[in-house]
Amino acid sequence: xxPLGHHRYTVLVVDDDTSVLDCYxxxxxxxxxxxxxxxxxxxxxxxxxxxxxVDLLLIDYKMPEMDGLTLLAELRRREFRARCILVSAFLNDxxxxxxxxxxxxxxxxxxxxxxxxxxxxxxxxxxxD
Numbered sequence: 001x002x003p004l005g006h007h008r009y010t011v012l013v014v015d016d017d018t019s020v021l022d023c024y025x026x027x028x029x030x031x032x033x034x035x036x037x038x039x040x041x042x043x044x045x046x047x048x049x050x051x052x053x054v055d056l057l058l059i060d061y062k063m064p065e066m067d068g069l070t071l072l073a074e075l076r077r078r079e080f081r082a083r084c085i086l087v088s089a090f091l092n093d094x095x096x097x098x099x100x101x102x103x104x105x106x107x108x109x110x111x112x113x114x115x116x117x118x119x120x121x122x123x124x125x126x127x128x129d
Contacts, residue, residue: 007034009125010053014038014071015060015087024058027114032127041071051075054082056125061088061095069095072102083124087112 011033013024021037028035036054038044042065044051057075059068072084086099089110099107106120 007032008127009055010034010036011056011058011121011125012036012038012044012051012054012082013058014041014044014063014068016040016063016065017060020060027117028121031118031121033121033125041066041068044071045074051080051082054080056121057082057084059084059086061086062090069098069102072104076102085117085120085124 011028013021013028013035014037015021015024016039018039021039025035025037041059041063043049057072057080059071061068068086068088072086083105084103086095086104086107087110088095088107091107091109096107105124108117108120
């Protein structure tokens with residue numbers, strides 16, 4: 001596994017719950033990933049925001065100001081090509097279809113199974129040298 005001080009990949013996590021962001025940050029940092037968190041999806045879209053270094057987007061679906069798929073659709077329109085994992089407690093066929101259309105790699109249901117998340121991350125962004 002990559003040492004904690006050496007981050008090969010950057011993961012952007014967007015979730016309106018700051019306690020959830022803290023949990024993701026700890027989990028991802030321990031796994032060897034550089035973690036950037038944002039609680040307001042609108043701020044991700046602000047001009048000048050550097051998204052070039054983002055290797056993976058981990059987004060919550062249901063947020064008060066903008067849902068995760070709306071954010072992803074706007075990012076895709078702006079040529080953002082990083083892989084994406086969607087997390088949601090509100091899954092239905094429409095959400096799944098829209099997620100597929102936007103190129104979501106994997107959908108995890110809440111509450112998130114940490115082992116499943118680690119498996120998806122290892123598949124997408126391996127930290128083993």
